[in-house]
Amino acid sequence: MRLYVNVDHVATLRQARRATEPDVVAAALACEAAGADGITVHLREDRRHIQDADLPALAHALGTVLNVELAAVPEIVTRVATLRPFQATLVPERREELTTEGGLDLGRNVTALTHAVEVLTRAGIRTSLFIDPDVATIDAAATLGVSAVELHTGDFSHTWQRSPTALATLARAARHARERGLAVHAGHGLDYQNTGLVAALGDIEELNIGHSIVARAITCGMHQAVREMRDLIRRAQPSC
Numbered sequence: 001m002r003l004y005v006n007v008d009h010v011a012t013l014r015q016a017r018r019a020t021e022p023d024v025v026a027a028a029l030a031c032e033a034a035g036a037d038g039i040t041v042h043l044r045e046d047r048r049h050i051q052d053a054d055l056p057a058l059a060h061a062l063g064t065v066l067n068v069e070l071a072a073v074p075e076i077v078t079r080v081a082t083l084r085p086f087q088a089t090l091v092p093e094r095r096e097e098l099t100t101e102g103g104l105d106l107g108r109n110v111t112a113l114t115h116a117v118e119v120l121t122r123a124g125i126r127t128s129l130f131i132d133p134d135v136a137t138i139d140a141a142a143t144l145g146v147s148a149v150e151l152h153t154g155d156f157s158h159t160w161q162r163s164p165t166a167l168a169t170l171a172r173a174a175r176h177a178r179e180r181g182l183a184v185h186a187g188h189g190l191d192y193q194n195t196g197l198v199a200a201l202g203d204i205e206e207l208n209i210g211h212s213i214v215a216r217a218i219t220c221g222m223h224q225a226v227r228e229m230r231d232l233i234r235r236a237q238p239s240c
């Protein structure tokens, strides 16, 4: 199972002062040195954290791979297609939200999404869709010709302590997506308490984790924060 670390919050801190530190590239390299398999950033339309210049700087510096999250809006799609990162993950975006809330609505946004998938795929980028863990949505995603889906773990991360339902939903969705030939990723709200449960589901091959790792890094450093997450994922994975 791959761990991609989302370093948006490093840029959030930098942008709080419109300063040059903390350095997003240095943080990403520290994640890699601690065992991250890739780095994820979200270039939002409002540029609240990651800035345009961060993308080529990261793409140039990384020894692993870059996964860029983006909304299906032409300006951003063109920018990402030109950069040609290893992976692009299409996500829904609303200006007033604190973070990405809910997965893509594949019924409503099908024209823009189809176009974005075509442009990104034509540029040679592995393309993924961030969706809720719902069988009908997975079936719709499979028709769009993407390589992967990232299952939204927000519901799970809010309810796992009270109820096992969201984990079972996630497990069913992951199995269904794999049976449909899609690579299965997951993320949102995963932390040092709940990630092990998701890592134990055999059908998921990539986790995208940001907030909890960057938050932990503030007290113990990025290297230790990533290393702890990397180790707990490894311990939780089913042995084959």
Ligand code: PXP
Residues within 6 Å of the ligand: 006, 008, 042, 069, 089, 091, 099, 100, 130, 150, 186, 187, 188, 189, 190, 208, 209, 210, 211, 212
């Ligand atoms: N995956 C996607 C598609 C996201 O939008 C985010 C949040 O930026 C994450 C994963 C990471 O979520 P968190 O910061 O809660 O770990």
